[in-house]
Amino acid sequence: MSQALAIAMPRAARRPVSAAKLFRFAAIVLLAALYLTPLLVVVLSSVKTPAELTDALSLPAGIHARNYVVAWERIGPALRNSVLITIPAVVLSVLVGAITAYPLSQSRFFGGRAIYFLLLAGMLIPHQIVQIPLFLIMRVLGLYNTIPGMWLVHVAYGIPFCTFFMRNFFTTVPRSMFEAAQIDGCGPAGYFFKILVPASLSGFATLAIIQSRSVWNDLFFALTLTSSPDTQPVPMALYSFLGGMEVDEGPIMAATVLSMLPMLIVFLAFQKAFTRGLLGGSGK
Known part of the structure; x- marks a missing residue:
């Protein structure tokens, strides 16, 4: 048996x-x-x-439960501000970065490599170096202490990384797809929107998660370019908890949990696409 x-x-x-x-x-x-x-x-x-x-x-x-009641009263408006800042900033930076990365990944023109490295140089500039000039520029433009001003800053600083990421992702798409599209009469714009973008959705999802986490958790630009609760994002609201002589740890921890929930939900919702995107499109 x-x-x-x-x-x-x-x-x-x-x-x-x-x-x-x-x-x-x-x-x-x-x-x-x-x-x-x-x-x-x-x-x-x-x-x-x-x-x-x-x-x-x-x-x-x-x-x-009182900890969460106090935390929501303190950071509720800041959560709304962070959503209003993060979504447009991520969409614009990813879109502009992808459009910039497209010709750099497909074309072999003179000076293309120099333009690529010039964009990458923007990733190497410490934020502290441009703190004072950025503050003066935003004040002159009338964008200081405004949510559109935060969009502009995060888009400008996000474009180099988005270009770098999407350029490397686009290069994993076989060149034969581009040549076949040209034979079928598809122009460069049609190939980008109809073929390349659908084939790179996992890369877009990964980049959107990385960029949204960066924008959502930013304290430096929020501390430099905002001064009122009407525009301050979540990191500034959390920072305000430490402004007094006495620190109430319970509401601080509750506010920290509330501030983490949106990014946690986004990551869990797009976890599979995030993993595929980190692999650089090897599954295509």
Whole structure:
């Protein structure tokens, strides 16, 4: 009977698990636990009373919802401002970066490499160097302390990285597709919008997630170019929690959780596309 079961059992099921696989699995679980521990501490602290916050790793006796009420009152308008800043800035920077990357990836014209490296040079300029000139320019243009002004800044600083990312992604699309489209009478604009863009949706999703995280978490430009709660994004609202002499840790942790939720939802919704995009289009 035992011999018959052994014969009927699939070969893969009878194969013993190697020690190397067990070690890799244990290492992954350990790293995941280490990565999630700070997030778990923040979530637990966001529902604790002030007395319970003395022990960061302890479980709360109940849900102290007042922390979230106070946090929402403090950062609710800032969440709206961050949404109004992030969505247009990401859409414009990704669109302009893709349009700029298209000729750099498909054409072989004189000076193309020089233009490409000139755009990449924008990624190497520290933000602190242009802080004062940027402040003066935005004030002269009448865009200081305005949401459109934040769009303009994030688009200008996002174009070099978006161009770099999409140019490298577009080069993974076979050149034969472009040549076949030309034979069928498809022009450069038609090839870009009808063939290249649909073939690179995973790259666009990945770039949008990376760019949205950068814009959403930006504190430097928000601190430099905004001065009122009507335009300040979430990082400035979180920064304002530390302005007083006493720090209320519970509402701060609750506000941190609220500020993380939009980016967490976006990442989970586009996780598969994000992974495919990081692979550089190897699945095409």
